[in-house]
Amino acid sequence: MGAFKRIFMVINPNAGVKKKVNTLCDIVNVFADHGYETIVSYTRKSGDAAALVEEHADDQIDMIVCMGGDGTLNEALSGARKIGWKKPVGYIPAGSTNDFAASLGLPSEPKEAAEQIMEGTPRRLDLGIFNGRTFVYTASCGLFTRTSYETPQKFKNRLGHLAYILEGVKDLTQFTPIYMKIDTGEEIYEGEFILTAVCNTFSLGGVMSLDNGEIDLGDGLYEILMIRQPKDIIQMNEAVKALYEQNFDHDLVNLVKVRKAKIICPSKEDWSLDGERGEGQEINEFEVVSGGMKLIY
Numbered sequence: 001m002g003a004f005k006r007i008f009m010v011i012n013p014n015a016g017v018k019k020k021v022n023t024l025c026d027i028v029n030v031f032a033d034h035g036y037e038t039i040v041s042y043t044r045k046s047g048d049a050a051a052l053v054e055e056h057a058d059d060q061i062d063m064i065v066c067m068g069g070d071g072t073l074n075e076a077l078s079g080a081r082k083i084g085w086k087k088p089v090g091y092i093p094a095g096s097t098n099d100f101a102a103s104l105g106l107p108s109e110p111k112e113a114a115e116q117i118m119e120g121t122p123r124r125l126d127l128g129i130f131n132g133r134t135f136v137y138t139a140s141c142g143l144f145t146r147t148s149y150e151t152p153q154k155f156k157n158r159l160g161h162l163a164y165i166l167e168g169v170k171d172l173t174q175f176t177p178i179y180m181k182i183d184t185g186e187e188i189y190e191g192e193f194i195l196t197a198v199c200n201t202f203s204l205g206g207v208m209s210l211d212n213g214e215i216d217l218g219d220g221l222y223e224i225l226m227i228r229q230p231k232d233i234i235q236m237n238e239a240v241k242a243l244y245e246q247n248f249d250h251d252l253v254n255l256v257k258v259r260k261a262k263i264i265c266p267s268k269e270d271w272s273l274d275g276e277r278g279e280g281q282e283i284n285e286f287e288v289v290s291g292g293m294k295l296i297y
Contacts (some may be wrong), residue, residue, distance in 0.1 A: 004037040005062040005266075007090075010052050010076055012043045012068030015095045023110045027067075027092065030114040036063070041296040043072070046276070053079030062090050063296070065117060069095020072135065074274035077127065077293050078134040089297040090117035100274070103217065104201040104297050121297045125218045126200055127292030131284055135273040136293075137203060139286065140197035141265070142178055145272040175229065177229035181264040184256060185222065192229040198261065198286050199223055210255070220290035229250045230279040260287040 011024070016216060023043040028038045041052045049072050056065050057080065066076035073091050080089060092113040093101035095252065107113045107123075130139040178191035200222045202210055227243075230236040230252060239252040248255035271278040 004032075004035055004150065006060055007036045007038045007063045007065050008054040008056050008061045008213070009038050009040045009065045009067065010043065010049050010055070010072070011040060011066075012049065012072040012094075014043075015068035015072055020023065026111040029113060030064075030118060035261070038065075042066070043075075047075065049075035050079035053085075054083050055086060057083060060088075063090060063117075065090040065092060067092040067094050067115075067267075068071045069275065070098060070100045071095070071275045072097070073100065074136050074224075074276060076134060080125065081134055081289075084292070085174040088122045088294050090114075090120075090296050092117070099203050100201055103137065104295070106297055115237070115253065117296055123218065123297050124276060124291035125293050126220060127289040128198060128200065128222055128286060130198065130271065130273060130278065130286050131281055133273060133278060135278075137201040137274060138197055138199040139271050139273050139278065140195065140199070140204065141180075141192060141269050141271045141280065142197075143245035144195070144196075144204075164216045166283075176266060178269050182224065182226065183262045183264075185260060186257045187229075187256070189226055189254065189256075194228055195225065195227040196231050197225045198263075199225060205238075211223055220288055220293065221259060222288050223255050224258055224261060226254045226256075258288075258289075260285075262286075 016045050031038050039056065041056065043049050043052065046047055049066060053064060053076050053187060064076060066089070072095070077089065090102060091101065091106065092110050093108065094110060097112065107116060128135045128139060131260070143205065156239060159258050178194050180196055182189040182196065195206060200217055202215060204210065210223065210225065227239060230239050235252060242250040242253040247253065264282065266282055268282055269280045271280055
């Protein structure tokens with residue numbers, strides 16, 4: 001065997017089920033069997049994954065692999081984009097819901113995910129930029145979105161997806177609709193919304209499916225899902241039915257494809273960017289970076 005190639009692997013040890021980190025030896029052996037030496041770094045706080053990638057992913061590294069939740073992937077790709085990284089990135093999901101990993105069909109077992117990285121194909125997928133920040137699969141505001149960053153990590157680790165559902169139910173009793181004006185460049189949507197999500201995924205929090213056979217993660221477009229405030233329980237049932245039936249041309253539910261958008265929100269509500277808190281502004285700017293990441297799977 002010739003000289004080993006190098007993987008820089010960043011791990012969030014606090015994401016999801018911690019015992020999965022104990023499989024590191026298996027993962028490193030999988031990489032070694034395919035001719036890779038693995039350099040490992042662990043995050044300690046928010047922002048570390050991006051900083052570690054920026055510091056260590058130099059010309060001597062052939063691939064970046066991150067292990068953690070979707071937020072860890074978000075940070076790793078943010079760091080990679082900042083340094084102009086052109087080589088592949090691999091993702092080993094070990095979070096509480098792993099929405100984006102589910103959209104990609106990634107294995108839930110770390111060793112299997114490592115094997116898929118070694119045997120997979122690099123694919124160009126789109127990235128989003130929201131108020132200057134990189135995100136991978138969703139920037140959302142409204143119902144359920146606070147759950148992703150307000151649920152304590154210990155509950156996410158213990159209860160997994162159930163924690164999101166339980167915390168989300170609280171939102172139903174406390175939530176006030178948000179006035180927004182959404183300008184896609186082709187059409188303007190205005191009113192009171194209970195959920196607005198700019199997304200490139202088939203699943204949001206595991207709560208609702210967006211897979212209608214038309215979503216392409218690498219087509220240079222994101223989707224904006226808008227759910228208006230129902231006036232009563234009858235309209236609420238209609239909205240739920242529309243979501244269930246993938247009827248996105250409804251008075252209360254719309255899904256439109258965009259390359260960019262301006263979202264005016266006078267109340268300056270915070271957003272969830274891949275499960276991490278993003279500070280809201282009165283005027284929020286979104287754009288797609290077509291083919292912005294080369295993910296191998």
